Amino acid sequence: MKHFIFLMLAGLSFNTFAHTQSGVLAVPVSTVDYYYVDCGSDPSSVSLYFHIASSAAAGMPLVSAQVIKDNYASNFTDPINGDAGWSRDQVIYGGNGLYSISVNKNGAGVVSYSFEAHCYDSSGEHTDSENIIQVN
Amino acid sequence: MQKMAQKLVLPFIFFSVFESAFALDSGTQSLGELDGATDYFKITCAGNTDHLDFQLFESAATVLNTPLAKPTLIPPQILNATLTKLKLTAKASGIAAGINKDVTLKGGNGSYTFTLDTIGTNLTLKTAQTYSVQYQCLNTTGKVTVGSSTLTKSGIASISKTLANSRTVKYLFNCAKDKINGNTDSLKITVINKTPIAKTVVTTTVTTDPIAAPISSGNLAAQVIKGHVAMNTIGDILNVHDDRSGGDGYYSVMVNSPSNKVQSYHFQYSCLNTSNLEEQTSPFQLLQDQ
Structure with missing residues (x-):
C-alpha cells in the first residue's frame, strides 16, 4: 500500500513538475533574477538537471545562469539569442535541498529567458520536488 | 584555476585619494577553460556594515588604474x-x-x-x-x-x-x-x-601590481548575492545592500565568462557603513577555483 501511494505520487509528479520558469531581465546590467529550486521536499532527490535559453534578439546581451549549491557553482550561457537551442545542460549532483539559481546578462538591455530545472534521484528518476521559488 | 594572489591593499592609500573609501581587500584569480567555469567566493562583513562595494577588473593589460609610488632618488642637475x-x-x-x-x-x-x-x-x-x-x-x-x-x-x-x-x-x-x-x-x-x-626625492613608478582597468567587454561577469539581493557586474562598481537581513554576514561572489574565455581578473571589495566608511572587511574565502 505504501509503495502504491508512492508510485501514484511519483506518477503525478512526472506529469505535474516538468518545470520551466520564464522571466525578463530589465535594462541595467546589474539586474539579476534570483530563484530557489527546492529539491528537498522529496528526500530521494540527489541532483538537479538545468539548462537555460534566451529569446532575445540577435545582438542583445547573452543570458547566463548560475546554479549554486553549498560550495559549488556553475555557469550556463545560451550562446545564441533567439534560436531554438539551449545552453549546455548538466546534472548537478548537489544532494538534497535548495539549489540557488541566478540569471544575469553581459550587457545592458531587456532580455527574456526561460530555464528548465528538474530534480532527480540516485537512479536518474525524476522526483516530485523542484518547486521553483522566485526570490527577487 | 590557480590562485595567483590574495592581499590586503593599504586602506590609507585609498582613504587619502577617495573620500568614499573603496577596496580594502582585493584578489587576483584566473578563470580556466572549463565549460561553465565559475570561481566562487565568500566575503564576510562585520561591524556596522550597511553594504558591500565590489568591482571586477580584467587583468590582461598591465595598465594600472592605481600606480603605486616607489621611492627613487632623482639624479641631480x-x-x-x-x-x-x-x-x-x-x-x-x-x-x-x-x-x-x-x-x-x-x-x-x-x-x-x-x-x-x-x-x-x-x-x-x-x-x-x-x-x-x-x-x-x-x-x-x-x-x-x-x-x-x-x-x-x-x-x-x-x-x-x-x-x-x-x-x-x-x-x-x-x-x-x-x-x-x-x-x-x-x-x-x-x-x-x-x-x-x-x-x-620620490618618483611615481608603474609597478607590476595586478590592478587593471575595469572591464566592460562582457567577457567576464561577476554576481554578488546577499540574502534575497543578487546583482551582476561586468566592470561597474556594485553597491550590494540587503535591507532585509542587514549588511553584516556572508556575501557570495561568483565570477564566470559567458564566452568561456580563459581570463585572469582582479577584484576589489569593501564592507562599508551608511557613511561609506570602512567596516570590518575580512579576506575573501575561496570556495571554488575553476
Whole structure:
C-alpha cells in the first residue's frame, strides 16, 4: 500500500513538475533574477538537471545562469539569442535541498529567458520536488 | 584555476585619494577553460556594515588604474666647466646643484675661453640651472694679477645666470701682467651652482601590481548575492545592500565568462557603513577555483 501511494505520487509528479520558469531581465546590467529550486521536499532527490535559453534578439546581451549549491557553482550561457537551442545542460549532483539559481546578462538591455530545472534521484528518476521559488 | 594572489591593499592609500573609501581587500584569480567555469567566493562583513562595494577588473593589460609610488632618488642637475687656452685644457665636471667647484688652468698671460655645459644632467628636471662665476688671475705665488671679463670684475661673483638643459655658454677672460705681482701664471674660476636642490626625492613608478582597468567587454561577469539581493557586474562598481537581513554576514561572489574565455581578473571589495566608511572587511574565502 505504501509503495502504491508512492508510485501514484511519483506518477503525478512526472506529469505535474516538468518545470520551466520564464522571466525578463530589465535594462541595467546589474539586474539579476534570483530563484530557489527546492529539491528537498522529496528526500530521494540527489541532483538537479538545468539548462537555460534566451529569446532575445540577435545582438542583445547573452543570458547566463548560475546554479549554486553549498560550495559549488556553475555557469550556463545560451550562446545564441533567439534560436531554438539551449545552453549546455548538466546534472548537478548537489544532494538534497535548495539549489540557488541566478540569471544575469553581459550587457545592458531587456532580455527574456526561460530555464528548465528538474530534480532527480540516485537512479536518474525524476522526483516530485523542484518547486521553483522566485526570490527577487 | 590557480590562485595567483590574495592581499590586503593599504586602506590609507585609498582613504587619502577617495573620500568614499573603496577596496580594502582585493584578489587576483584566473578563470580556466572549463565549460561553465565559475570561481566562487565568500566575503564576510562585520561591524556596522550597511553594504558591500565590489568591482571586477580584467587583468590582461598591465595598465594600472592605481600606480603605486616607489621611492627613487632623482639624479641631480649638473654643470660642467671647461677652461681652455690654446692647447691647454682644464675641466671641472659634475657640478651639482648647491655645489661650488674650482677650475684652474696654468696658461700665463692672455685670453682664456671658459665653457659651461649640462652634459649628463638629469633631463627629467626641466628647470634651467642657475649659476654664478667668480675668477682671479694669479701669479706663481697665488697673488692676484690683472684680469678682465665682460661677465664680472675680478674677485667678484657675477650676477646669477641661467643655463637650460642641453645648452652651452662661453665666456672670455683675459689675464695680464700686474705692476706689483708680475705675470699671470694661472686663471682660477669658481663655478657656483645655485640651482635649488630638487626637493622631490620620490618618483611615481608603474609597478607590476595586478590592478587593471575595469572591464566592460562582457567577457567576464561577476554576481554578488546577499540574502534575497543578487546583482551582476561586468566592470561597474556594485553597491550590494540587503535591507532585509542587514549588511553584516556572508556575501557570495561568483565570477564566470559567458564566452568561456580563459581570463585572469582582479577584484576589489569593501564592507562599508551608511557613511561609506570602512567596516570590518575580512579576506575573501575561496570556495571554488575553476
